[in-house]
Amino acid sequence: MGLLTLLRKLKRNDREARLLVLGLDNSGKTTILKKLSEEDITHIMPTQGFNIKSLMQNEFKLNVWDIGGQKSIRPYWRNYFDQTDALIYVIDSADRRRMEETGVELGQLLEEDKLAGIPLLIFANKQDLLNALAAKDISKGLNLHTIRDRMWNIQACSAKTGEGLQEGMEWVVEKIDNTNAGAGEEEKAA
Amino acid sequence: MESKYDDDEEEVKSGDYGDSKGGDEDSEDEEAAVEREFKALLNTPLKGELAVSKDPMAQRIAEGFTINWMNMRDAENGEMMWESGEWGEKMWRKELKARIPADILSCRAVSREINFSSIEKMESFKLEQRIFFQGVCIEEWFFDFGFVIPGSTNSWQQIIEAAEESEMMTAEALSGNITIETSFYDGDYFIAKSLVRVFYV
Numbered sequence: 001m002g003l004l005t006l007l008r009k010l011k012r013n014d015r016e017a018r019l020l021v022l023g024l025d026n027s028g029k030t031t032i033l034k035k036l037s038e039e040d041i042t043h044i045m046p047t048q049g050f051n052i053k054s055l056m057q058n059e060f061k062l063n064v065w066d067i068g069g070q071k072s073i074r075p076y077w078r079n080y081f082d083q084t085d086a087l088i089y090v091i092d093s094a095d096r097r098r099m100e101e102t103g104v105e106l107g108q109l110l111e112e113d114k115l116a117g118i119p120l121l122i123f124a125n126k127q128d129l130l131n132a133l134a135a136k137d138i139s140k141g142l143n144l145h146t147i148r149d150r151m152w153n154i155q156a157c158s159a160k161t162g163e164g165l166q167e168g169m170e171w172v173v174e175k176i177d178n179t180n181a182g183a184g185e186e187e188k189a190a
Numbered sequence: 191m192e193s194k195y196d197d198d199e200e201e202v203k204s205g206d207y208g209d210s211k212g213g214d215e216d217s218e219d220e221e222a223a224v225e226r227e228f229k230a231l232l233n234t235p236l237k238g239e240l241a242v243s244k245d246p247m248a249q250r251i252a253e254g255f256t257i258n259w260m261n262m263r264d265a266e267n268g269e270m271m272w273e274s275g276e277w278g279e280k281m282w283r284k285e286l287k288a289r290i291p292a293d294i295l296s297c298r299a300v301s302r303e304i305n306f307s308s309i310e311k312m313e314s315f316k317l318e319q320r321i322f323f324q325g326v327c328i329e330e331w332f333f334d335f336g337f338v339i340p341g342s343t344n345s346w347q348q349i350i351e352a353a354e355e356s357e358m359m360t361a362e363a364l365s366g367n368i369t370i371e372t373s374f375y376d377g378d379y380f381i382a383k384s385l386v387r388v389f390y391v
Contacts, residue, residue: 004265004299004349037301037349038268049307049342054333055349068342079337 002166003036003064006173007057016061017176018083022109023090024102025069028125031159032090033066036169041159046070050080062173074105081114085176088168090123093132093156103142110147119175120152121168128158151175248379254309255374257281257384258343262290265299265349274386282382285369292361292390295352303347304372304384312338312376317346322369323359338376361390 021029030051034041037053047068055062065080067073087109091102106122109115122144124135135156139145144154153171157164260274260281272290274281294300308315315338321329333346352358368388374381 002266004351034268037265037347039263040268049339049344050335051345051347052333052335053347053349057351073339073342076337076339079339082336 002038003055003062003169006169007055007060007062016063017085019064019086019088019172020080020084021064021066021088021090022077023069024098024105027069027090027092028159029066029069029090032123032125032165033064035159035162036165081112084115084118086119086121086172087115088121088123088172090125091138092126093124093138094126094129096133099141106142117150119172120150121172122154123168124154124156125159127156127163128160245379248376248381251310251312251376252381255382256307258305258307260304260386262288263301264294264297265301266297282384286386287389288386289389289391295358295361295390297352299349299351301347301349303345305343305345307343308338309341311340314377316375318373320371322371324367365390
């Protein structure tokens with residue numbers, strides 16, 4: 001389990017990949033990344049900037065950027081879009097009150113030129129909570145089926161128990177692995 | 191805040207980064223400067239160097255820049271092997287000592303994490319990390335953060351797969367002879383540098 005294990009399975013070498021993790025505040029972005037590294041998740045504070053994980057193995061570097069989700073920080077998200085290979089969007093499945101807000105933020109991200117065409121993984125987090133919406137209900141509520149300009153996937157998960165995290169990350173890594181193995185037809189706006 | 195620059199610790203040597211960088215000198219001079227810096231680096235004795243920029247703009251950034259803590263973990267199981275504690279500004283005024291269980295050398299992967307805050311906005315923040323063994327640079331890492339949000343607290347965690355066991359030096363040979371130097375820049379402007387000497391116990 002964990003990002004390192006995934007990285008070891010990658011076929012390619014001598015490359016760098018960048019994952020961007022976004023979502024509203026308190027959706028569990030930092031907790032997911034900590035859990036993937038088997039780290040203690042009992043004292044996580046709201047992220048007031050970015051947390052970066054750089055994994056290096058066999059000349060291959062994976063950089064995972066987790067940016068704070070508070071309203072005051074969101075205007076800065078765009079500063080971190082460059083060269084992103086995949087977007088991971090985290091949703092608190094139990095935060096029904098802010099489901100619309102998270103949908104609006106996601107919608108805006110999907111319209112960003114710099115993020116055009118890159119694979120999108122949505123983590124429907126906090127499935128351990130009783131009032132959590134199922135991934136398929138979130139999918140319906142946010143009209144995810146209308147996304148046609150990229151590969152996307154929604155994965156139910158619990159950062160607390162670890163359930164679903166590995167599956168989600170495997171999907172992402174596989175997609176960027178495939179995207180980059182193909183011709184570099186996808187041009188990223190500078 | 192003011193005292194940061196007044197309490198000259200013995201360990202601190204002010205580098206001339208502010209003078210040599212950032213100007214539009216012609217490339218030959220720059221090359222010579224790089225060459226000089228590189229030679230100086232090679233000749234750095236036992237410990238690395240601690241420094242604070244003399245450039246006013248960089249100093250303003252440096253004044254608002256704090257390394258909050260550092261730690262090292264076994265990256266396989268997330269177990270904490272060393273934590274710096276809350277050193278605050280001293281982090282880049284003094285050499286830190288890390289006493290780490292020698293077991294870490296048998297870890298397949300090790301994590302090093304550094305947490306820092308910046309009052310000022312930065313456009314092209316970057317870090318250079320060099321590992322010295324008896325004063326010789328044996329490993330170096332560069333990382334471009336790019337934009338830094340004003341008033342932000344950020345962290346960089348680096349997870350590195352260990353060298354094959356056969357290439358590994360023993361804890362006795364390494365202990366006290368390894369220093370980890372982490373330097374921060376905004377573009378060409380040097381901001382701050384921290385230094386950790388590693389002991390394996």
